[in-house]
Amino acid sequence: MNKVEAKRQAINEVIEREGGYVNHPNDRGGPTRWGVTEVKAREHGYQGDMKNYPVEFAFAVYDADFWQRLKLDDIADYSPELAMQLFDFGVNSGTGRAAKHLQRLLNSLNNRGQYYQDIKVDGGIGSRTLKALSGFHRKRGDTGLVVLTESLNGLRIAFCVGITEDNESQEVFAFGWLSRIVHL
DSSP: OOHHHHHHHHHHHHHHHHOSEEOOTTOTTOSEETTEEHHHHHHTTOOSOGGGOOHHHHHHHHIIIIIITTTHHHHHHHOHHHHHHHHHHHHHHOHHHHHHHHHHHHHHTSTTTTSSOOOOOSSOOOHHHHHHHHHHHHHHHHHHHHHHHHHHHHHHHHHHHHHHHHOGGGHHHHHHHHHHHHHO
């Protein structure tokens, strides 16, 4: 799968999983359609009722605010699967959090800086993070990318469990969150 196919598949799968209009009383995101919150839709100029939010608008939001922000075209050059996992993580938990977890893992896997330099865990994917990913791939290859992707999912699962531990009202979503990660 190439990066164009990975992006199209990742965004379309999120839109399909998120489905139509939802306004669950315990969902901190408020009214959503296709997984795009009303606040996010307003940021992109949509002023209509969220029940009528067009899927094309959702695709554009996911591309600009998630795929591009996380520099997933560059990451997909190494691993389309890692790019798709980071995308879904960013959609559900924020791009900054997804990026920080990737950065933490890259720092943890660099053998005390012997494979590539530590990077700042700042939640932004930039040239240093991409350089670290390149160094990781040079040292660990495609098998390493599988380990990196699955490790990211482990951190993501731990994060979701932590949400429910901190706020019982979020337990209603726990099985769905974990199922999504496991079956992505």
